[in-house]
Amino acid sequence: MKSRLLKNCCIVELLNCYIIFLLWCCVTIINLSCGKTPQSEHDRLFPLFPQKGDVNPLVPEGESHIFPGRAIFDYIDGEGEIVLEYGFRAVKIQEYKIPNTEESMNVDVYAMTKPEEAFGLFSLYQVSAGTPIDIGRGGMKSPFQLMFWKGVYFIKITTYHESQALQDGMERIAQWIAGKISQDGEIPSVVNSLPQEGLDRQSITYFHGQLVVQSKHFIAQENFLNLDSTTIGVFAHYKNNKGPRDVFVIWYPSDSSAQSAELEVQRFFPNQSSDKSSGFRWFAQKEKSRNIVCRKENIIALFLPISYDESSISKLLKDFFEHISSNANIR
């Protein structure tokens, strides 16, 4: 009797162990089939990318790649230096293809620290990028490239094929991604502070560093404006003949840092004349068509060149600074 009871207990225990083991196997299988490996820290920076079926006929080709921080050089080599002048965090790239063809496109999504930085990168590349297109907070399109910005993201889509399917596909992918970004972002107020008459809006570039200055209007290899991540600059090209042709406006964190930069700039503007009577300090480089540098408080402006006679420069500068000071909401 006792032995039978004992035997029954052992069987029950064995059965219990077996059931527990089976249950454990089931739970493990369910976890492995439903769960995904945790997203990498960098992947979380990005909005969703279209998957198969989201933007037909385009399908993702191969895996996406992420290049964070200085790893940007692995992707775009030396061009990474200019991207790093903005608040860059990482770029994620994914190729899309039309199945059974060689037609493909590359989608690059740049994750920046702030919307102003996303706008900045967009403004840097938009100049020769084609015609405006209504995507995100602003977009440009050409036959082989589409770019836009929204929130903290700058998106660039590039193709080396001309088919209509790809042209349509670029726009549809762009709209799809834009729809996944909830934040809009605002254009920096300094951009809207520029005088509007004669302004080529497509030329406007928001920047911080020297490489952007060199790429817009080369004056010197040196960082003669003492630019860094604390300086905020805007470049614009004016088309009419009444005012300056190229303009740089830079806001410094303090009057003293602007003053230091002003001293540095003087070295690059020989044959100077200046006029303190108007309340500004400015330096003119040439006789009739002048490159002029002017400082007021924490702002330095460069006009490259101005075709004005000397008597009207002071009024021009006064009007200019009044306009930008009253319209820029900075710091």
Next chain:
Amino acid sequence: MGGYSRREFIRNVLVGSAGVSLTGIAHAQQSGRKVPIIIPISEKAVKLKNSAYREICKKMVDTALTKLTGTDAPEKAWKKFIPSGGTVGLKINNESTRTDKDLVMAIADSMIAIGQPAEKIIIFERSDFDVTQGGFQINNSGKGVQCYGVARAEWHGSSAEQERFHPKEYDVDGHKICVSKMVTDTCQLIINVPVIKKMSMVGMSCSLKNHFGSIDSPYSLHKDDLHKHIALNAALPPLKEKTKLVICDGVRHFGDQHIGIGGIIVSTDQVAVDYVAAGIVEDHIKGELNPPARYIHEAAKLGLGTDKKEEMDIQKITIA
């Protein structure tokens, strides 16, 4: 010659009549050796696809080479470049751009047609990953035209596969650089097959910068004086001695990242090719390069070629 800018000069070349040889001034120079730069252009090419496109690219290559060498047949022209039994490397550029695969294969076709074994033609870029970016298929089987990277793995600023680079270290302005064995050992002739693209750091990029993909640590050269480093790198003995021909891909136009003129630019002078390319970029952007491509003059100072238009004999040829 006063006031005749590079952009205007190149513009006149591109819109000028076929067969016209243009020098820096309107009348012919009477003395001095001039570097020939041959630009075959085909309006029809950009409308074609696949095999028809590849055929017309081959015609451009054959025409350019015979004109460049003053010979009457591609076989005679290629013999001036390809050493007997030698391996030819085609250095393409797929970084932030795409060298046209059909044009590259047309160059290979042209060599194969005159008897060069396909296995002794190697299309290469920085890594296997970079090669495949332009639609090229990796082929290191030893059969057919070979196609693979200087290094196997994708790069990260500098290659970790040091065994693929010659151990000799060169000093490039204080930076230690090794040249890939593809250049030093494997190939006896390097043909530089760059694209013309706009570039923020130095204004533009073409043949002289293409060899950043042939060394182990290009990233170190991007710091500080990039203009000087581009020139110094191109002047490294293995690169300078083996790069005897430039066939610049300028056929199709894809915007700033691949500027096209409907043709190719062929010369033995990389500096002159980049001078012409700079004019093409300036014509594309309708203005001067910012920053100016000072590396071209740096390379000329090192004796790599000429950046003086009066020393160039640029010949545009229309291909029907």
